[in-house]
Amino acid sequence: MNQPVPSRKLILDRIRAATSSAAQSASQLAEAYAALPRAYIRHGSLSAQACIELMIQRLREYDAEVVECAPEELADTLAAQLAASGRHRFVAPSGAPPEWLVTSAHPIKGLEWTIDRGLAIDEIEKAEGIVTAATCGIADSGTIVLHHSSREGRRVLTLLPDYYLCILRASQIVETLPEYFSRCQQPPALATYISGPSATADIEMTRIKGVHGPRILVVILVRDDANK
Amino acid sequence: MRTSLFITCYNDTLFPETGRAVVRLLERLGVTLDFHPRQTCCGQMHANTGFRGEAFSQAKRFVRLYQDAETVVIPSSSCVAMIRDQYPGLFEELGNESLRKDFAALVPRVYELSEFLIDKLGIEDVGATFTHRVVYHASCHGVRALQLGERPYKLMARVRGLDLATLPNVDRCCGFGGTFSVKNAEVSSAMMTAKLQDVLATKAEYCTALDNSCLMHLGGAMHREYAGMKTIHLAQILASTEADSEDNRMEAAL
Amino acid sequence: MTHANSERVCLDPRFAPPFPQVAEQMLRNPQLRKNVGHAIDVIQTKRGKLVVEKTDWQELRSAASAIRAHALDNLGVYLEEFEARCTAAGGHVHWAADAADARQIILGLLREENATEVIKIKTMTSAEIQLNPFLQAAGVNVYETDLAEIILQLGEGEPSHIVVPALHINRSQVREIFARTMGLNNLSDDPKELTNAARTYLRQKFLTVPTAISGANFLVAETGTVAIVESEGNGRMCLTLPRAMISLVGIEKVLPRFQDLEVMLQLLARSATGERMNPYTSLWSGVTPGDGPQRFHVVLLDNGRSSILAKNKERQTLKCIRCAACMNTCPVYRQTGGHAYGSVYPGPIGAILTPQLMQMKHAQSLPYASSLCGACYEVCPVKINIPEVLLELRSQVVNQERKQAGRFFDLMYLGLRIANLIFATAWGFHAAQRMGRIGLRFFTRKDGWIHSLPSLGAKWTQTRDLRGLPKQTFHQWWAERAKEGK
Numbered sequence: 001m002n003q004p005v006p007s008r009k010l011i012l013d014r015i016r017a018a019t020s021s022a023a024q025s026a027s028q029l030a031e032a033y034a035a036l037p038r039a040y041i042r043h044g045s046l047s048a049q050a051c052i053e054l055m056i057q058r059l060r061e062y063d064a065e066v067v068e069c070a071p072e073e074l075a076d077t078l079a080a081q082l083a084a085s086g087r088h089r090f091v092a093p094s095g096a097p098p099e100w101l102v103t104s105a106h107p108i109k110g111l112e113w114t115i116d117r118g119l120a121i122d123e124i125e126k127a128e129g130i131v132t133a134a135t136c137g138i139a140d141s142g143t144i145v146l147h148h149s150s151r152e153g154r155r156v157l158t159l160l161p162d163y164y165l166c167i168l169r170a171s172q173i174v175e176t177l178p179e180y181f182s183r184c185q186q187p188p189a190l191a192t193y194i195s196g197p198s199a200t201a202d203i204e205m206t207r208i209k210g211v212h213g214p215r216i217l218v219v220i221l222v223r224d225d226a227n228k
Numbered sequence: 229m230r231t232s233l234f235i236t237c238y239n240d241t242l243f244p245e246t247g248r249a250v251v252r253l254l255e256r257l258g259v260t261l262d263f264h265p266r267q268t269c270c271g272q273m274h275a276n277t278g279f280r281g282e283a284f285s286q287a288k289r290f291v292r293l294y295q296d297a298e299t300v301v302i303p304s305s306s307c308v309a310m311i312r313d314q315y316p317g318l319f320e321e322l323g324n325e326s327l328r329k330d331f332a333a334l335v336p337r338v339y340e341l342s343e344f345l346i347d348k349l350g351i352e353d354v355g356a357t358f359t360h361r362v363v364y365h366a367s368c369h370g371v372r373a374l375q376l377g378e379r380p381y382k383l384m385a386r387v388r389g390l391d392l393a394t395l396p397n398v399d400r401c402c403g404f405g406g407t408f409s410v411k412n413a414e415v416s417s418a419m420m421t422a423k424l425q426d427v428l429a430t431k432a433e434y435c436t437a438l439d440n441s442c443l444m445h446l447g448g449a450m451h452r453e454y455a456g457m458k459t460i461h462l463a464q465i466l467a468s469t470e471a472d473s474e475d476n477r478m479e480a481a482l
Numbered sequence: 483m484t485h486a487n488s489e490r491v492c493l494d495p496r497f498a499p500p501f502p503q504v505a506e507q508m509l510r511n512p513q514l515r516k517n518v519g520h521a522i523d524v525i526q527t528k529r530g531k532l533v534v535e536k537t538d539w540q541e542l543r544s545a546a547s548a549i550r551a552h553a554l555d556n557l558g559v560y561l562e563e564f565e566a567r568c569t570a571a572g573g574h575v576h577w578a579a580d581a582a583d584a585r586q587i588i589l590g591l592l593r594e595e596n597a598t599e600v601i602k603i604k605t606m607t608s609a610e611i612q613l614n615p616f617l618q619a620a621g622v623n624v625y626e627t628d629l630a631e632i633i634l635q636l637g638e639g640e641p642s643h644i645v646v647p648a649l650h651i652n653r654s655q656v657r658e659i660f661a662r663t664m665g666l667n668n669l670s671d672d673p674k675e676l677t678n679a680a681r682t683y684l685r686q687k688f689l690t691v692p693t694a695i696s697g698a699n700f701l702v703a704e705t706g707t708v709a710i711v712e713s714e715g716n717g718r719m720c721l722t723l724p725r726a727m728i729s730l731v732g733i734e735k736v737l738p739r740f741q742d743l744e745v746m747l748q749l750l751a752r753s754a755t756g757e758r759m760n761p762y763t764s765l766w767s768g769v770t771p772g773d774g775p776q777r778f779h780v781v782l783l784d785n786g787r788s789s790i791l792a793k794n795k796e797r798q799t800l801k802c803i804r805c806a807a808c809m810n811t812c813p814v815y816r817q818t819g820g821h822a823y824g825s826v827y828p829g830p831i832g833a834i835l836t837p838q839l840m841q842m843k844h845a846q847s848l849p850y851a852s853s854l855c856g857a858c859y860e861v862c863p864v865k866i867n868i869p870e871v872l873l874e875l876r877s878q879v880v881n882q883e884r885k886q887a888g889r890f891f892d893l894m895y896l897g898l899r900i901a902n903l904i905f906a907t908a909w910g911f912h913a914a915q916r917m918g919r920i921g922l923r924f925f926t927r928k929d930g931w932i933h934s935l936p937s938l939g940a941k942w943t944q945t946r947d948l949r950g951l952p953k954q955t956f957h958q959w960w961a962e963r964a965k966e967g968k
Contacts, residue, residue, distance in 0.1 A: 007579040011733065011788060014791075014792075015733070015791060018792035019791065024556065033552060041538040118772065121689055155764075159718050159722055184740070187704070189766065189767045190766050191765040192762065193763040194762060200713055200714045202628075203648075203673040204673065212718070212719055213714075213718060213761075
């Protein structure tokens with residue numbers, strides 16, 4: 001009895017037959033790829049300061065709260081924000097620096113920090129807020145890029161709690177999306193690009209924010225750039 | 229300056245007054261007109277409905293008729309689009325080298341009317357008078373395929389007495405679409421109604437365009453509904469002068 | 483009044499009635515036309531502003547078109563590269579030749595997981611292979627998690643748009659569905675309240691169902707990455723919380739390199755929802771220990787795509803990134819909505835994709851569901867020349883008809899064949915003009931206009947008058963003038 005041709009072989013044979021006129025060696029393929037037109041804007045034209053201002057503007061358009069601070073003010077600013085949030089149970093990623101967890105400048109009654117060293121989902125679900133660092137900020141679209149390093153945390157951490165505070169450094173901000181890609185020395189195994197709180201427009205195109213994922217986004221912009 | 233007028237099958241049969249207006253207009257501008265008596269159709273209807281072999285035979289005939297013309301002027305942007313956009317594919321698929329060569333030599337000499345006036349004659353003021361409020365419908369082929377851009381507006385801006393209305397959603401299709409108007413008559417009518425809402429709201433007296441196909445569709449509904457607006461090809465507006473008698477101007481409109 | 487979502491809508495191209503027939507029904511539904519018109523006006527306005535703002539928009543389109551065409555030209559190589567990278571990163575890649583194959587593979591994977599429930603991220607590809615009813619029949623409960631998909635699932639409706647599938651449904655219709663199926667009698671029709679109801683309804687599912695199914699917006703060959711572009715966060719829930727994940731992806735969705743996302747992402751959000759960037763984009767490669775599903779499968783779907791790949795003019799259909807800009811700008815779609823197209827892929831892209839996926843055996847009315855205005859081509863971020871493909875498919879439909887005996891009863895077919903003979907010679911053309919004028923005299927009223935015609939002509943005169951044929955054609959006038967010596 002004839003064995004049916006495995007689907008993989010069937011599909012690849014069909015594809016090869018369909019694209020036979022374009023059959024190329026590896027070097028021809030690379031050449032063809034390199035020759036593709038890329039006349040779009042690669043690098044932004046804004047000054048670093050203008051770029052930062054644009055990032056802040058875009059974040060605020062998404063109703064994110066943005067607070068600037070000098071590098072040495074980070075711990076205090078963070079403590080103040082957490083105190084103002086009205087929340088008590090916070091999660092921090094496994095690589096969170098100890099200074100984040102110190103809130104003596106703004107004591108929060110009943111404050112509980114849990115460090116994620118493999119928390120179960122229902123434990124994360126109990127948390128009210130999450131604090132992470134970021135990899136990059138893209139000013140053009142107000143996008144926060146997470147590569148989920150130990151300071152950014154597992155993906156579930158920035159998904160379940162309702163309050164998300166992101167610590168973004170000015171030196172991490174670029175103007176355009178291509179600039180972010182050119183900064184990626186190696187493509188990340190995991191990435192999440194966040195451009196505002198979740199939203200749906202599925203009902204009559206009325207934009208409703210905060211369907212799933214944090215409904216509150218606060219960004220502390222640490223001015224670690226040269227002009228402060 | 230000589231030019232050969234390709235009147236188009238539907239203008240010849242249904243809108244001869246547009247042809248007469250083109251003749252009046254161009255002769256007034258000092259152009260000598262030829263008219264090839266054996267012309268029929270460019271093949272668009274067949275090509276657009278999927279009858280490529282038939283479209284090819286008409287396309288080939290067009291090239292053979294006009295291959296020696298100095299220039300060809302056509303008062304229909306959809307027919308010019310057919311010639312520029314679809315003839316190459318038809319000749320590639322079904323023609324031979326000699327036909328392709330002759331077509332390549334001919335096609336730069338084929339002009340839609342507003343292109344002929346602006347690009348070839350270099351004229352914006354054609355000496356026209358048309359003292360009416362007019363709304364201009366930008367046919368899809370003119371806007372997208374031919375990229376006519378500002379040409380019709382430049383011409384209308386120099387027509388004395390013409391009050392040009394602003395038309396919202398000016399780039400949106402009127403719904404004619406050739407055989408679409410029959411094969412999908414209901415959708416075509418819905419699109420027509422939507423377009424008419426915008427057109428009639430301008431309170432213009434005339435609706436004009438560079439294609440009688442769109443005008444026949446919109447004008448047919450205007451007539452049915454006693455809408456109080458008439459359609460008129462832009463050639464007829466441009467041909468109209470102060471010296472025209474009332475009779476002539478009445479004849480010019482649908 | 484019939485609710486838009488309770489009409490018996492068929493989106494199986496093998497059985498759906500022809501476009502003109504369903505379109506007419508849809509045109510008679512004022513609620514539908516209002517809902518659709520409103521939705522696309524909102525997206526179009528937002529998109530328009532952002533396109534003007536993006537000064538390199540045309541350059542992005544050119545790059546995207548070239549990248550997608552290059553990927554398709556070398557599809558086999560890039561798919562194999564994706565497979566190798568995804569596998570090296572701990573994922574499993576499966577190949578499905580057709581819809582039945584894909585369904586079986588997915589069911590098999592679910593059985594391996596002992597899954598009796600799955601949570602799903604919206605994917606039109608799963609609707610294309612009719613996955614949900616198949617899984618339900620096999621005893622697996624499927625829970626859609628995208629708000630629009632929940633509305634449709636609970637309301638037993640069908641999608642009418644590939645990005646905003648419930649755009650034909652308004653808030654009071656949603657309220658009615660949720661109140662009935664979620665038992666929420668005091669629910670108002672405020673979209674915020676409705677959305678909250680969905681959020682609460684889904685939370686438990688996200689936290690407890692261990693298996694998820696998704697599609698993908700892009701695959702990246704260089705890195706074995708899968709990309710999901712979304713707004714609501716249900717995608718992130720499904721691709722982060724479960725233990726096992728299955729992504730069903732059309733073979734055409736692969737991009738060569740990670741960097742190519744810098745082009746595609748700039749175009750997609752602006753085209754699809756009129757935003758500079760959508761709220762959440764998730765990228766992952768294979769399996770990452772400790773983060774997300776530890777078992778990950780990609781099911782690559784052919785289902786007719788390789789045969790489209792083989793055709794010169796039609797291959798560009800596969801460049802599509804499913805942004806829906808074409809249907810948002812289409813003046814036909816604006817009037818009829820998506821259900822008229824009888825396919826999960828409606829609008830201009832659906833008009834060319836659906837018949838081709840059916841090997842041109844079904845959905846033959848779809849290539850004619852267009853006035854060829856070209857607006858879709860103008861907005862397509864990857865420059866698919868949809869009118870060109872529509873024309874090519876029309877000629878294939880006609881060529882099929884040429885071989886059928888029934889063509890002698892098709893008035894349109896006969897009319898066009900006769901017209902061709904008429905246009906072949908001047909004397910034939912002129913004779914036909916004379917005959918036409920004589921024949922139409924019967925229908926021409928005193929005011930010189932025709933108000934009613936029989937047969938095919940009735941399609942014109944049902945809504946428009948036609949001016950009677952003038953006594954003298956242009957060429958007769960010219961000949962007369964020439965005789966008179968100008």
